[in-house]
Amino acid sequence: MVSRDGGLQNVFVYISKGLDGFAFDPLSSPVVLDQRGCRFVPHVLGIQAGQPLRIVNSDATLHNVHAQATVNKAFNLGMTVKTPEVQRVFDAPEVMIPIHCNVHPWMGAYIGVVDHSFYSVSDSAGFFSLRNLPAGDFTIEAWHEKFGELSQNIAIGVSENKSIDFTFKTTQVDSNLHSD
Numbered sequence: 001m002v003s004r005d006g007g008l009q010n011v012f013v014y015i016s017k018g019l020d021g022f023a024f025d026p027l028s029s030p031v032v033l034d035q036r037g038c039r040f041v042p043h044v045l046g047i048q049a050g051q052p053l054r055i056v057n058s059d060a061t062l063h064n065v066h067a068q069a070t071v072n073k074a075f076n077l078g079m080t081v082k083t084p085e086v087q088r089v090f091d092a093p094e095v096m097i098p099i100h101c102n103v104h105p106w107m108g109a110y111i112g113v114v115d116h117s118f119y120s121v122s123d124s125a126g127f128f129s130l131r132n133l134p135a136g137d138f139t140i141e142a143w144h145e146k147f148g149e150l151s152q153n154i155a156i157g158v159s160e161n162k163s164i165d166f167t168f169k170t171t172q173v174d175s176n177l178h179s180d
Helices: none
Strands: 012-017 031-036 039-041 044-048 052-057 063-067 075-079 086-089 094-100 108-114 119-121 127-133 136-144 148-156 165-168 171-179
Touching: 012 044, 012 094, 012 108, 012 127, 031 044, 031 063, 044 119, 052 075, 075 086, 094 136, 119 127, 127 136, 136 165, 148 165
Parallel strands: 031 052, 044 108, 127 171
Antiparallel strands: 012 119, 012 136, 031 039, 052 086, 063 075, 063 094, 094 108, 136 148, 165 171
């Protein structure tokens, strides 16, 4: 999905290098993946390894959630509207895990699993933000399901804000980077 200004939505952006020596406890609040209107919502999401993924079905029809993980444990869950929510946890980083509904083949989503909380998904205008980065040198990756992956190296100092752009063909993703 591209905005009028050329911003690209649903780009998963994350720190791929530069956090060596840091340890991050998994967030305890669950990330939600819903099945609504015969679509997975959101289409692209990020989650920290060890953080709960809460899966719900808001539709009055049968769906299944088929996570085709290769590093983490894959799963394939049938869910009706009467199925209570299901929780799963991905234990290891894996970018990206495809999610499909075998009942409705047009339904698809992607989950990016990282071992920290420095990730974002670009919004409808193509913007993303990585907040509270420690000072340091980083490699930032941007992944899109059609356009592939791009990376950039960036150095950020204490209390420094920087902007970077990723350009996939003719579309652009803009950012705001902030350190503590």
